[in-house]
Amino acid sequence: MKKIYCLILLTLVICISVCGQVNTGADQINKYLPVIKKLRVAIVANQTSKIKNVHLLDTLLCRGVNIRKIFSPEHGFRGNIDAGKKIADGKDLKTGLPIISLYGKHKKPTNKDLSGIDVVIFDIQDVGVRFYTYISTLHYVMEACADNNVKLIVLDRPNPNAFYIDGPVLDTKHKSFVGMHPVPVVYGMTIGEYAEMINGENWINSDNKADLKVVKLMNWNHDTKYILPVKPSPNLPNRESILLYPSLCFFEGTVVSAGRGTDYPFQVFGMPNMAKGDFSFTPRSIEGASRYPKYKGLKCMGVDLRGEGVCVLNTKQLNLNYLIFAYKNVFNKNKFFNSFFEKLAGTDNLRRQIIGGVSVRDIRESWQDDIAKFKIIRAKYLLYK
Numbered sequence: 001m002k003k004i005y006c007l008i009l010l011t012l013v014i015c016i017s018v019c020g021q022v023n024t025g026a027d028q029i030n031k032y033l034p035v036i037k038k039l040r041v042a043i044v045a046n047q048t049s050k051i052k053n054v055h056l057l058d059t060l061l062c063r064g065v066n067i068r069k070i071f072s073p074e075h076g077f078r079g080n081i082d083a084g085k086k087i088a089d090g091k092d093l094k095t096g097l098p099i100i101s102l103y104g105k106h107k108k109p110t111n112k113d114l115s116g117i118d119v120v121i122f123d124i125q126d127v128g129v130r131f132y133t134y135i136s137t138l139h140y141v142m143e144a145c146a147d148n149n150v151k152l153i154v155l156d157r158p159n160p161n162a163f164y165i166d167g168p169v170l171d172t173k174h175k176s177f178v179g180m181h182p183v184p185v186v187y188g189m190t191i192g193e194y195a196e197m198i199n200g201e202n203w204i205n206s207d208n209k210a211d212l213k214v215v216k217l218m219n220w221n222h223d224t225k226y227i228l229p230v231k232p233s234p235n236l237p238n239r240e241s242i243l244l245y246p247s248l249c250f251f252e253g254t255v256v257s258a259g260r261g262t263d264y265p266f267q268v269f270g271m272p273n274m275a276k277g278d279f280s281f282t283p284r285s286i287e288g289a290s291r292y293p294k295y296k297g298l299k300c301m302g303v304d305l306r307g308e309g310v311c312v313l314n315t316k317q318l319n320l321n322y323l324i325f326a327y328k329n330v331f332n333k334n335k336f337f338n339s340f341f342e343k344l345a346g347t348d349n350l351r352r353q354i355i356g357g358v359s360v361r362d363i364r365e366s367w368q369d370d371i372a373k374f375k376i377i378r379a380k381y382l383l384y385k
Contacts, residue, residue, distance in 0.1 A: 022226060025155030025192065025215035026051050026123050029059070032153055032215050036065055039118035039151075044071040044102070044141055047078055048125035048157075048230045056123050056155075057095065067097060068117060073124060073137040074103040075233050103133075107177065108140035111148060119151040125232045126191040128161035129246050130170060131178040131344050135194055139180050142198055146206040154214045156192030156383070158226040160242050164188060164316035165378075167246065169370035170346030179346050184371055186246050186318060188222060189378060196381040214383065221384045234289035235265040243309035246318040253341025256326045257300055261286055261293025269322060270302015275329040277301040320360045327354050
């Protein structure tokens with residue numbers, strides 16, 4: 001019965017890979033299967049690690065690949081854990097394989113974790129934003145692989161925000177798990193290209209570079225409009241939220257809610273007693289997405305941005321007007337920002353500029369020299385020119 005199931009599964013995978021318009025790295029099994037067939041394998045994966053509608057883990061097991069363990073990022077292997085919630089190690093109920101959390105007691109695989117592993121396969125859908133933590137997990141996996149002489153294969157996936165570059169470049173004095181590298185908020189690279197940049201710029205803390213192979217996308221470039229088939233995390237449920245996320249995530253470092261605990265996270269913003277705002281929402285506890293959202297049970301006044309994602313497509317910019325509007329319309333401006341804001345912004349300047357009433361145009365102008373320097377670095381690692 002298992003052989004029949006696997007045969008059906010593999011036939012489905014081959015069919016949808018050939019017929020699909022954009023082929024991810026995972027889709028192209030024949031480009032990495034020969035490399036891993038006789039090796040001891042670990043995968044870094046979550047709910048997005050699929051070959052169309054078949055999970056990578058199931059596909060590889062049906063191919064006879066010797067998978068020893070699973071590493072999981074923020075939100076867990078099944079992608080149903082609240083943002084920021086620490087995750088314990090566990091076991092996959094379907095396969096019995098051990099799951100080692102990289103968002104629990106440690107974020108970097110230990111030497112023990114990689115003992116008996118020849119190759120790690122990294123296959124996670126990113127959204128191309130500096131404070132989205134999957135690229136931080138990638139960094140630590142690369143560092144651990146380099147330390148332990150373990151091969152690393154990154155199965156590339158489209159970046160839905162790859163069509164532009166914008167935002168302040170991170171000052172490394174604000175380095176944290178929500179920003180580890182001197183890149184803009186939106187950096188315009190796939191996760192495979194980003195891995196090449198981490199390696200090439202020697203950003204990992206190791207005496208060695210990672211032994212890295214990227215399985216490239218087919219039929220895709222940075223301007224390809226691509227709608228993700230699986231939501232990448234609980235609070236990015238659709239394309240609209242993914243396009244608005246680079247602009248609205250700044251609110252995580254303020255008193256303002258970005259809509260966590262609603263059916264439209266990162267598509268609205270507001271708070272109780274906001275001076276202006278023609279829209280209201282009341283955050284509630286949502287298991288697996290926002291169990292304890294900001295202002296739970298309180299009516300928030302604010303702005304509904306659903307439908308505004310198209311503006312990002314047209315302007316190719318993140319939008320600071322939302323943040324400035326909110327700052328101007330809170331009653332206690334001294335408590336508007338919290339200490340997390342600099343980690344998200346990656347710089348001291350943005351808080352000072354907003355408090356000082358600097359125009360959006362002048363704020364954006366202050367980024368341009370650093371963005372230009374980043375583009376020179378970025379160009380060296382583009383796989384889809």
